Amino acid sequence: xxxYILRRLLQIIPTVLMITLVVFLMMQSIPGDPVVSLLGDAYxxxxxxxxxxxxxxxxxxxxxxxxxxxxxxxxxxxxxxxSGRPVLQDVLVRLPVTLELIVLSMAVxxxxxxxxxxxxxxxxxxxxxxxxxxxxxxxxxxxxxFLGVLLLLVxxxxxxxxxxxxGWVYFPGTCQTVVCAASLWGNTQHxxxxxxxxGVGRAALLTRLLRxxxxxxxxxxxxxxxxxxxxxxxxxxxxxALKNALIPTVTVMGLQVGFLIGGAIVVETLFAMPGLGTxxxxxxxxxxxxxVQGFALITAIAFVVINLIVDLTYTFLDPRIxxx
Amino acid sequence: xRARCPLPRLASALIALAGLLAVLPIxxxxxxxxxxxxLRVAYGNDILGMDFYTxxxxxxxxxxxxxxxxxxSITPDGKFIPDAAESWQISPDGLLYTFKLRKxxxxxxxxxxxxxxxxxxxxxxxxxxxxxxxxxxxGAVHSVEVVDPSTxxxxxxxxxxFMMHVLAVYRMGMIIISPTATQKYSPEExxxxxxxxxxxxxxxxxxEWVKGTHLVMDRFDKYFEPGLPYLDRVVIRTIKDPVTQLAxxxxxxxxxxxxxxxxxxxxxxAQNPRALVMTGKETTPMVAMMKVTMPADGKPMxxxxxxxxxxxxxxxxxxxxxxxxxxxxxxxxxxxxxATPWLGIIPPGTMDTVDVNHMCPYDPAKAKTLLxxxxxxxxxPLTFELMTNTEKSVFNVIATVIxxxxxxxxxxxxxxxxxxxxxxxxxxxxxxxxxxxxxxxxLLTVDQNSYLSASSAAWNHSxxxxxxxxxxxxxxxxxxxxxxxxxxxxELQEYSADKLxxxxxxxxxxxxxxxxxxxxxxxxxxxKVSYKKVWLDR
Numbered sequence: 001x002x003x004y005i006l007r008r009l010l011q012i013i014p015t016v017l018m019i020t021l022v023v024f025l026m027m028q029s030i031p032g033d034p035v036v037s038l039l040g041d042a043y044x045x046x047x048x049x050x051x052x053x054x055x056x057x058x059x060x061x062x063x064x065x066x067x068x069x070x071x072x073x074x075x076x077x078x079x080x081x082x083s084g085r086p087v088l089q090d091v092l093v094r095l096p097v098t099l100e101l102i103v104l105s106m107a108v109x110x111x112x113x114x115x116x117x118x119x120x121x122x123x124x125x126x127x128x129x130x131x132x133x134x135x136x137x138x139x140x141x142x143x144x145x146f147l148g149v150l151l152l153l154v155x156x157x158x159x160x161x162x163x164x165x166x167g168w169v170y171f172p173g174t175c176q177t178v179v180c181a182a183s184l185w186g187n188t189q190h191x192x193x194x195x196x197x198x199g200v201g202r203a204a205l206l207t208r209l210l211r212x213x214x215x216x217x218x219x220x221x222x223x224x225x226x227x228x229x230x231x232x233x234x235x236x237x238x239x240x241a242l243k244n245a246l247i248p249t250v251t252v253m254g255l256q257v258g259f260l261i262g263g264a265i266v267v268e269t270l271f272a273m274p275g276l277g278t279x280x281x282x283x284x285x286x287x288x289x290x291x292v293q294g295f296a297l298i299t300a301i302a303f304v305v306i307n308l309i310v311d312l313t314y315t316f317l318d319p320r321i322x323x324x
Numbered sequence: 325x326r327a328r329c330p331l332p333r334l335a336s337a338l339i340a341l342a343g344l345l346a347v348l349p350i351x352x353x354x355x356x357x358x359x360x361x362x363l364r365v366a367y368g369n370d371i372l373g374m375d376f377y378t379x380x381x382x383x384x385x386x387x388x389x390x391x392x393x394x395x396x397s398i399t400p401d402g403k404f405i406p407d408a409a410e411s412w413q414i415s416p417d418g419l420l421y422t423f424k425l426r427k428x429x430x431x432x433x434x435x436x437x438x439x440x441x442x443x444x445x446x447x448x449x450x451x452x453x454x455x456x457x458x459x460x461x462x463g464a465v466h467s468v469e470v471v472d473p474s475t476x477x478x479x480x481x482x483x484x485x486f487m488m489h490v491l492a493v494y495r496m497g498m499i500i501i502s503p504t505a506t507q508k509y510s511p512e513e514x515x516x517x518x519x520x521x522x523x524x525x526x527x528x529x530x531x532e533w534v535k536g537t538h539l540v541m542d543r544f545d546k547y548f549e550p551g552l553p554y555l556d557r558v559v560i561r562t563i564k565d566p567v568t569q570l571a572x573x574x575x576x577x578x579x580x581x582x583x584x585x586x587x588x589x590x591x592x593x594a595q596n597p598r599a600l601v602m603t604g605k606e607t608t609p610m611v612a613m614m615k616v617t618m619p620a621d622g623k624p625m626x627x628x629x630x631x632x633x634x635x636x637x638x639x640x641x642x643x644x645x646x647x648x649x650x651x652x653x654x655x656x657x658x659x660x661x662x663a664t665p666w667l668g669i670i671p672p673g674t675m676d677t678v679d680v681n682h683m684c685p686y687d688p689a690k691a692k693t694l695l696x697x698x699x700x701x702x703x704x705p706l707t708f709e710l711m712t713n714t715e716k717s718v719f720n721v722i723a724t725v726i727x728x729x730x731x732x733x734x735x736x737x738x739x740x741x742x743x744x745x746x747x748x749x750x751x752x753x754x755x756x757x758x759x760x761x762x763x764x765x766x767l768l769t770v771d772q773n774s775y776l777s778a779s780s781a782a783w784n785h786s787x788x789x790x791x792x793x794x795x796x797x798x799x800x801x802x803x804x805x806x807x808x809x810x811x812x813x814x815e816l817q818e819y820s821a822d823k824l825x826x827x828x829x830x831x832x833x834x835x836x837x838x839x840x841x842x843x844x845x846x847x848x849x850x851x852k853v854s855y856k857k858v859w860l861d862r
Contacts, residue, residue: 032745036752037372040380041495041765041775042457043752043782045625050455083373083535084515093534152571157595161575166568167561168537178532179540179559272563272572274537282370282536287745 001315001322008308016300017069023296024065027289034081034287055081068293077297078290080283087294090279095298096174097275100187101194101267102260106253108199112139113206113249118237120207121214132207139204144263148197148270155193163189166272194267201263202256206249213245220244247317254310261299357844361860362557366569366578368585370536370562374517376499376524377449377456382766385496386582386853390541390558391432392499392524393548395423395442398492400848402675407492408437408500408525408548418483418804425474429548431502432529433520439476443468444503446478454511458498460775461490464801483802485809486771493768493851500525527553527856536562554859570595579842579860582853584835586659587717598840602847605673606664606831608766610718612649612710612726613751614641614759616788616825624754629789634708634758638823639698644708644759645827646684648691648733649726655830658721664831669777669820672831673849674767676813680821691733700735707736708758713747719761722829726761751785760785763832766850770813771801777826788825 035051036043052058056067071078077088120132156165169186217223218241226236264277276298283291314321367386373379376388395409409423429437446468449456464484469477480487491498502523506514509521517533524530527549528541539560543553561578563569566585572578574595584592584601593601614635619626635641651665667684670677700706712723723739730737737759742750750757764783767773774797776783779790796816803809820826834849841861846854 030746031749032743033749033753034745036748037380037745039378039455040457041783042378042380042455042460045782046452047455050453079512079516080535083517084375084512085517085535090535093537149567152568156571156575161577164577165571165575166563166577167572177534177537179538270565270568272561272565272568274534278536285743285745286372 005308005312008311012301012304012308015304016297019300020069020293020296021065024068024289024293025061027284027287027292028061028064030287032287034289037286038082064289068290072297077294080291081288082286082291083288087290090291091276091294091298093176094274094276094279096171096176097168097273098261098264098268098277099302100171100174100191101198101264101273101275102257104191104195105197105199105202105260105263106256108195109202109206112200112203113210114242116203116207117210117214117245118242120211121218122237124215132211136204136207136211139200139207142201144197144201144266145270147200148193148267151193151197152270163193168273190271190273194271194273197270198260198263198267202260205256206252209252210245210249213248214241217241217245243317247314250310250313250317254307257303257306258299261302355843355861357554357857357859358861359551359554359859360556361554361862362559363555363580363842363855363858363860364578365558365560365580365582366563366572367560368562368564368566368569368581368583370564371533371539371560373515374522374530374533375511375514376496376501376522377454377458378511379515380457382583382850387530387539387541387560388496388499388524389526389852390528390855391522391526391530392496392501393429393437393526394491394497394499395425396488396492397497398489398848398852400846404488404492408442418485419480421478421480421487422471423476423478425476426548427474429525430546431505431523431525432544433502433505433523434546435502435504435523437500437525438473439470440473441500441503442476443470444506445498445500448501448506449498458490458495461494483804485801485804486769489769489771494772528555528558531557549856553856555855558855573599573837573839576839579839580845581837583850584837585716586662586833586835589662589835590660592837596837596839600838600840600842600845602836602838602845603833604847604849606666606671606833607673607768607849607851608763608832608834609666609669609671609828610663610722610761610763610830610832612645612722612759612761612827612829613785614645614824614827615757616641616786618756618787619754626754629787632758634706637698639694640700640706641824641827642684643691643694643698643733644706644730644735645824646691647687647694648729648735649684649827649829650686650729651681651684651829652686653729654722654725657725658718659830659833663833666828666830667821668817668828669826670770670773670813670817671767671828674769676770676810678814678817680817683818683821688733695733695735702734705734705736707738709740710737711740711742711747711750711757711760713742713744713760713762715744715747716763719763723761752783754787761829766834768851770816771797773797774801777820786825788823790823790825792819793825 035048038051039047056064068078079086116132120129123129152165155163169190170180170182171187172182172184175182223241226240264275265281268275268277280295283295367383369383371383372381393408395407396404397407398404408425408429410426412423414421431437448454449458450462464480464482466479466481471477505521505523513521519530522530527544527547529544531540531542533539541558543556563572566588569581570588570592573581615632616636617629618632620628620630655663655665664672666672668678668680710723712719727737727739764776775781778794778797779788800809800812803812838845843859843861844857
């Protein structure tokens with residue numbers, strides 16, 4: 001097991017390098033010059049030449065990439081071309097916000113998906129099943145930004161500011177800025193609507209997937225055996241059926257992390273949250289190459305690590321699975 | 325004994341009250357300002373960086389005007405008022421400006437604002453190595469000399485009618501920077517918003533800036549104007565989505581929106597009847613800029629110019645942008661009528677502006693005739709590319725209306741939607757385009773537009789080569805008689821409308837919104853956003 005984990009961790013390095021290289025080349029190939037954004041109305045050819053030299057943008061693309069890589073090896077993620085702020089510092093400020101959003105939106109998704117899928121599977125072709133399936137279909141069809149705006153209008157505007165419309169209060173212990181609000185209640189209030197907006201779409205997908213798996217599992221012989229042994233329905237469903245049905249769901253959950261990061265961009269922008277999603281999209285829009293690299297690096301690492309965790313979860317769900 | 329005292333006691337109480345009232349500032353509505361509280365501000369765009377003199381964008385300027393102080397400031401009606409300088413004199417020939425500094429002005433690091441600091445600031449800005457965006461405005465400056473610690477002289481090479489405007493308000497004005505902090509910290513530290521590196525002499529000192537998250541400024545207790553500012557703290561957050569801005573404002577989570585989208589003004593007013601929605605005559609032009617020349621050798625920015633294939637022909641420019649564009653219809657659709665249809669190179673709210681709309685009445689028949697004269701018609705239809713960008717939704721609405729109006733005169737406008745950096749790069753680096761829709765910089769004076777539209781300007785996006793435009797600007801800037809200056813401005817605007825190197829469609833409206841409890845904020849469009857006298861009545 002340890003060897004397997006180590007091997008998987010080592011695999012992160014080429015994967016992440018590949019991703020950052022592709023992102024770097026793509027950013028360089030799209031139109032838009034960061035120096036023009038940097039100089040604004042002070043743009044002159046003289047100033048532009050000076051700025052390009054200063055930021056190494058006059059060097060060949062691959063040289064620029066290897067300079068970035070060289071700094072990365074030394075723990076330096078570079079500095080934003082526009083703001084001059086160290087990328088790693090900004091990533092660390094924003095990471096807890098997005099991590100919390102992703103974890104909670106997945107929790108929202110599971111909290112909806114598991115009961116809905118169980119009910120749908122156990123009461124197949126009844127009104128309960130149809131309701132669960134229909135709701136799942138609606139959930140898949142509603143984009144995050146639309147649901148987000150609806151939530152905003154209902155809970156922030158309609159109900160007299162029941163929940164805050166924007167901004168962030170940090171989970172205690174996660175704030176890294178000088179001036180910041182941190183409280184459990186405040187954090188819950190701020191994360192609730194974004195987590196629901198991001199989680200509902202995932203819930204719908206997982207409901208459909210889990211229901212299908214459950215339908216398959218509850219017809220297997222070991223579930224019939226468990227029932228024949230006289231076990232009550234509750235342990236049969238939760239311990240025997242659900243646990244096995246979760247394997248494909250967990251796989252999809254791991255793959256969904258990428259979509260969640262994409263969705264986080266929309267949700268964070270809508271709720272004006274200081275997370276990695278807004279950090280990434282702002283960097284791409286501004287052609288801030290260093291910042292884009294930082295975003296690509298952290299999301300690639302997060303994606304690979306989460307999928308490693310997913311793979312390890314299989315051993316818990318199905319003890320027959322062994323990694324050597 | 326005691327019974328005989330009431331009158332003298334009452335008299336002394338009244339005298340004390342009168343004294344107190346004389347000392348306490350009274351707000352316009354008769355209320356005495358309250359001290360304390362945190363002002364919560366929403367910006368629609370990120371602050372890109374924090375270096376006063378190199379970071380582009382109004383968002384940083386609106387911070388700089390609160391953290392920094394200059395020699396002079398300006399009122400909404402254009403009157404110059406003292407800031408760090410208590411008085412000034414301008415020599416009769418207009419070449420020597422002498423400023424007497426207040427003696428009690430301190431930087432946030434405790435060092436004194438004196439004549440040496442003023443000279444240091446000018447030297448810093450004028451040094452090309454510092455890439456200052458204010459340098460372009462100081463072309464007339466010959467030298468800056470320290471006379472004594474509280475007197476500084478600025479000598480000009482030639483008279484410049486807008487020197488005071490440069491000092492007070494061009495971009496953010498000449499913010500005086502601390503020599504100690506500037507020498508100690510690097511440009512990167514300033515740009516990154518390190519509070520110790522950004523030392524000003526304004527009413528608020530920077531506490532923290534986290535890009536895309538928040539900016540916090542606290543009251544500077546040793547600010548030179550006694551009792552000011554009233555607020556303890558200003559917190560600025562970026563809320564990009566106008567729907568979220570509206571929700572946050574409605575819920576009372578923010579007190580002030582510094583830049584509000586024109587599309588949502590009606591909704592904001594309906595949802596918040598007591599809110600103060602502020603606007604004024606537009607000072608920013610919304611343009612449909614046409615490219616007039618191209619690099620002859622194919623190298624962008626080349627001095628060797630060739631005519632643009634379509635818009636170098638004045639007949640085509642006039643057909644498309646003069647008689648073929650219905651500015652009233654554009655404003656009606658894109659701005660629900662809440663902007664001024666405008667043709668002149670200088671926006672409707674800018675000093676010395678002239679209404680030249682009569683020079684281009686909407687006349688599709690005349691447009692078709694001109695196109696025919698230029699060789700275009702059913703046999704050879706004119707097609708051009710209309711570039712627009714994603715920064716504001718109104719750009720795309722305007723582009724769509726133009727496309728429709730072009731179809732009416734038999735012209736095809738193909739819309740190309742790009743993001744803002746792509747537009748900026750294409751337009752600024754002499755890239756390939758036919759026409760673009762954008763709103764450009766806010767202009768207080770005609771002179772300011774020379775930096776965007778003179779033939780030698782880096783931002784001369786049409787790349788016209790007509791030096792008569794430059795002559796107009798030069799004459800205008802040198803002319804010290806306001807009446808004569810006005811006449812030159814009229815000439816320039818009529819000439820420009822005739823040549824259409826610069827094609828304005830309308831003014832671009834600017835809105836700010838404040839909660840009813842935010843008191844004594846003075847609207848000065850994009851030019852100044854100052855919280856110095858603001859107080860909260862919650």
